[in-house]
Amino acid sequence: MTAGEFGEHAEVGRPDGRVVHAWRRPGSTRPVLAVHGLSSTSRLWTWLLAEDPDVDLVAADLSGRGLSTPRSDASTLAGHVEDQLAVLDALGLREPVHVVGMSLGGFVAVQLAATAPERVRSLTLLDGGSPMVRRPTSRDQLEAAFADRTARLATDWPDLASYVEFVVAHTAPLLDPADPHLATCLAHDLERGRDGGRVRLDGRALVDDAADTFLTDTAADALRRLAVPTQLLHAEWSAGAGSPPAYTDDEVAAVVAASDGLVTAELLPGHDHAGVVMTASGAAASVRVLRRSLATG
Structure with a gap:
């Protein structure tokens, strides 16, 4: 998938001089705003688009990722919500949209729905969005937990293949390094695309x-x-x-029970965090859940 295949590209100026880059691939469904994870970009949705070409998908690079400018102040969930609303406005999407978010994107999605419920029809959360019981308790612990991501930033990668190998070895061991969708996704991380370069990710x-x-x-x-x-x-x-999940069954059950019927949940067995979207089988499951959300209206 390339930017051109989205069909519509928007450079959304922000009041602080930043630019957020967003893309839309029109389809037959109601519009879906897709929000990627912590160290990913808009190209995370490559697998989902391949699985369901009919989805009308809008996806932006979050600030400090891909082509979107980093913030000069602290990056926050609220700041990402403001950017996502600006993207919807720039694309003329004033009516409520369905929102899908993976990992950090799930938390942005929940914040968006809580902040501007009139802009959101439904949420589809992919291994994110609900607070985790077992989580780091200090910034130092966070920096250690995400050292595999920040370690990418010190290298001028000679080519895409070497970068893919590093990501699979250090972050996502169940992904297939020969998957062409993975190459498409990770090429957008790099300054020179398939020819390598620095990773376009702001560590701060x-x-x-x-x-x-x-x-x-x-x-x-x-x-x-x-x-x-x-x-x-x-x-x-x-x-x-075999690694511990982000959410145990008991933790998910507690979230569902506290939601007064708003939240439903489903376990995806045999997949890890990355594989929920970045594999053919995970994308198929994600599309199935998203389609249920789309059916709500």
Whole structure:
């Protein structure tokens, strides 16, 4: 997937001089705003688009990722919500949209629905969006937890293949390094695309976002204010077969029970966090859940 295949590209200027880059691939469904994860970009949705070409998908690079400019101040969930609303406005999408978010994107999605419920029809959360019980408790711990991501930033990668190999070895061990969708996704990370280069990821923004997600009550407060139908698809593992999941079954059951019927949840067995979207089988499951959300209207 290339930017051109989205059909519509918007450079959305922000009041602080930043630019957020967003793309839309029109389809037959109601519009879906897709929000990627902590260290990813808009090209995370390559697998989903391949699985369901009919989805009308809007996806932006979050600030400090891909082509979008980093913030000069702290990166926060609230800041990402403001950017996503600006993207919708720039594309003329004033009516409520369905929102799908993976990992950090799930937390942004919940914050968006809590902040501007009139702009959101439903949420589809992919292994994210609900506060995690087992989480880092300090910025130092966060920096250690995401050292594999920030370690990418020190290298001028000679080619895409070497970068793909590093990501699979250090972050997503169940992904197939020969998957052409993975190459498409990760090429957007690099300054020179398939010819390599530095990773277009702001390390401070990554840790800032993780800190707002894990070290504050922002995510829990937003979840308590949720007022739109929400589905959570959660993975059996976190990073590799047998690893502890982001959410245990008991933790998910507690979120569902506290939601007064707004939240439903489904376990995706045999997949880890990355594989919920970045594999053919995970994308198929994600599309199935998203289609249920789309059926709500």
